[in-house]
Amino acid sequence: MPKFAANLTMMFNELPFLDRFEAAAKAGFKYVEYLWPYEFPAAELKAKLDQFGLKQVLFNTAAGDISQGEWGLSAIPNREAEARRDIDQALEYALVLGCPTVHIMAAVVPEGESRQAYKQTFVENVRYASEKFKPHGINICLEALSPEVKPNYLLKSQFDTLEIVEWVDRDNVFVQLDYFHAQNVDGNLSRLTDRLRGKFCHIQIASVPNRHEPDEGEINYQYIFDKLDEMGYQGYVGCEYKPRGETVAGLGWFEKYK
Numbered sequence: 623m624p625k626f627a628a629n630l631t632m633m634f635n636e637l638p639f640l641d642r643f644e645a646a647a648k649a650g651f652k653y654v655e656y657l658w659p660y661e662f663p664a665a666e667l668k669a670k671l672d673q674f675g676l677k678q679v680l681f682n683t684a685a686g687d688i689s690q691g692e693w694g695l696s697a698i699p700n701r702e703a704e705a706r707r708d709i710d711q712a713l714e715y716a717l718v719l720g721c722p723t724v725h726i727m728a729a730v731v732p733e734g735e736s737r738q739a740y741k742q743t744f745v746e747n748v749r750y751a752s753e754k755f756k757p758h759g760i761n762i763c764l765e766a767l768s769p770e771v772k773p774n775y776l777l778k779s780q781f782d783t784l785e786i787v788e789w790v791d792r793d794n795v796f797v798q799l800d801y802f803h804a805q806n807v808d809g810n811l812s813r814l815t816d817r818l819r820g821k822f823c824h825i826q827i828a829s830v831p832n833r834h835e836p837d838e839g840e841i842n843y844q845y846i847f848d849k850l851d852e853m854g855y856q857g858y859v860g861c862e863y864k865p866r867g868e869t870v871a872g873l874g875w876f877e878k879y880k
């Protein structure tokens with residue numbers, strides 16, 4: 623049975639962020655993920671996890687200046703010092719939070735810039751992170767984002783991510799397989815999952831096209847979950863969806879997995 627993690631950035635959004643931990647635990651989740659922890663001291667977040675018996679399973683490196691269109695710095699040429707500062711910061715948080723996996727965000731590539739130069743920079747920064755995280759047993763994930771969510775992001779297809787993972791060639795660097803983006807860009811999810819076997823260490827889910835609960839839309843998630851079980855997938859499945867309404871009211875799909 624998949625180990626579902628509540629994504630506290632998208633779920634329980636009707637509550638202030640720090641109250642979402644309790645709400646997730648009450649709803650039956652044992653695991654949580656969210657995009658960024660940096661607004662709060664790591665110890666405060668760890669205390670919330672411990673208070674409600676939760677385990678943090680994923681968060682991201684900082685996004686940079688979102689108001690300027692940034693969405694990760696790790697692939698931007700000549701900004702390696704900032705990217706590595708963010709990677710070091712993520713490691714400090716992961717150690718306090720006891721988090722096994724960190725998503726290293728790549729970057730948006732402005733029109734006219736060389737994608738190859740961005741890829742090269744990303745590979746070097748991910749190798750830096752790999753070396754830093756390795757002694758602590760922490761994995762790294764890289765994620766493709768569909769253009770309707772993040773136009774011009776460096777990684778669009780799952781195969782863009784796979785290319786970087788294989789280029790980086792380190793045993794703690796994996797694909798973050800978000801089926802919402804994968805369906806939007808690549809489709810053919812069963813074959814895709816087979817193709818990526820052994821290469822992904824974290825999964826995220828949402829319905830397509832509306833990014834809601836995984837009980838509607840064009841993806842048959844029950845089939846996918848059974849397939850992941852058959853494959854022996856041991857990682858987590860992040861529920862990174864925008865609830866149709868109130869979060870708990872939409873958790874009918876989760877009843878049988880509690």
Ligand SMILES: O=C(O)[C@@H](O)C(=O)CO
Nearest residue numbers: 682725765767800826862
């Ligand atoms: O799918 C997403 O948008 C997220 O998993 C993320 O990490 C930020 O882009």
Ligand SMILES: [Mg+2]
Nearest residue numbers: 765800826862
């Ligand atoms: Mg995602």
